[in-house]
Amino acid sequence: MRIIALEEHVLPKEISAELGAVAPTWPQKASDLLDELDGKRLESMDSAGIDVQVLSIVGHPIQELEPHRSVALSRKANDRVAAAVAAHPDRFAAFATLPMSDPPAAAAELRRAVADLGFVGAMIHGQTNGLFLDDLAFVPLLAEAQELGVPIYLHPAEPPPVVRRAYFSGLKPVAAEYLSRGSWGWHAELGLHVLRLAVGGTFERFPALQIIVGHMGEHLPFNLARADEKLSPVTGLPRSVAETVRDQVHITTSGYTTNPPLLCALLVFGADRILFSVDYPFSDNAEATAFLNSAPISPADREKIGHANCERLLKL
Template identity: 35%
Template sequence: MIPPLITLEEHFFSHAASTSPTISSQYSEQFKHIPSLSDKLTDLSTLRLSQMDAGRVSFQIISHAPGSLTQSECRSANDQLSSAIKDHPDRFAGFAVLPVSDPDPGASSAAELVRCVTQLGFVGALIDNHTSTGGYYDGESFFDLWKAASDLDVPVYLHPTWPTQTQLSTLYTGNYPSSATKSISASAFGWHSDVATHVLRLVASGLFDRLPNLKIVIGHMGEMIPFMLSRIQQLSVRWGKHARPFREVWDRNIWITTSGNWSVDPMATILRNTDPKHILYSVDYPFAKNEDGLEFMRELQKSGLVTQEQLELIAYRNAESLFGVKAVKRYE
């Protein structure tokens, strides 16, 4: 019997995003290949709930899909999500989307995070992995955001986002169709290596020495890091003098999710080097299917890689502990 399931990399499009020509262009390949994607992204009620039931998802933490939004657009999107949560408080919780590309990103993002947590009841934030111009968050201009998250004791989910034009032309444009460029630079590979690099930058900057209780979540089976963990640990001694080594940060400050990666093979590696209490189930809806996630959990249960207790930790108990939400048993 599969235990109750909580998912937490599950996206929607706000009114602003659904009418943005830039965001529509970024998602052109997804719209082309994923049936009814637009309908699924913009729905925060009946369709989403039916899709959750199809994959036996008891509870979903919803976040905005990747794409740069202004400060006012972030506020509007968060208010829209808050309204949907109030209609279905037993099924939904929310991650804030933050204006990380704002001219004063740390202060404005921190202020919106505080508002969303203290006034709207959100359980953290999910933010684009870099700014619209390609900037990462290891600099002082973002410290206010990280400090706010630490002070509020809520996690920040660092989510892949679209490469800049410079990244596209330098790394991903080659002798193949433009559709291959879009895919390789995004969900096929580039997104994940980019998040992995960002996490290493945050550790190297000493951020976790300054904020030892900061909680970061990354998706897609750890964005490649578990498979390089030993080598990263070995070479991270060259990154400067830090009070807390890389492995300690990985063990205490980083959580990873399964989102959209439906093979038990990487899980075999992860379970050998990552605390099961830091692994969480997620789907990446609607870019991935809840039904595929359910089948993955069944395969994981049959694989012998986890005990029933560990399966329950991954399925829902870790999410309950980290985010203060509750999975009600709904399905037999």
């Protein structure tokens, strides 16, 4: 079975160096693997049985820079990733990094990345300087994505300082950091971000727009029925919240390798809306593919999740 993984991160050291003090920090092994765009990355893919990775820059600091720096560094990052895809076109595709602090420039860079570089969409990291995608400033960007027919992968990011103080102060620093990020905080905020797009009418304004979220749906599968019950009567929109989310959101398995979250996601979203991802190098390729191959699902659903849904959505 062909396997495509589509939340697979990179951060070339020449890009990280330009971020200076706001560059994200990772353990040395992860930092080295983020910089690796052939050798060890391809070896790990081969060993795990992954045919294609969709590459994405770990880019939240880039999208929040002052506009002129964000525009220049986004362009440089996309050109660097495009070179990696060109070197291995049968193994890599890519999501664009966008200068979100300058929304019109973000729309222009998305068009360049798709039309000129052959990218298959964009990855946006959560809110940008306190603004979510339902803000009217981002209308040109969402219109561009809809016109191009490419999805936006909405990935978690660091919480704003005011949120960090309100929710995560008073804890040991290391506990606060992990609680605010990949253990809980990231996923709660990202699920909220998607619901804002539904409740605020953004999805109605752009009915062909497709959003991808990772981490087995960012809490949405478990909570969607309750959100629908409480929110749909008060939105004044033609579709219910649940209908809207299921129409316009795909979810990936990134970082999750246990059956209960997968089965919940299948019951709520259906197999046609779930895509395989690893979250490399923060999660293990071999563990993720072993989970996909052994999950208690039908062969047809395994094919959909492993590659067919991604081929359809990204036109691979």
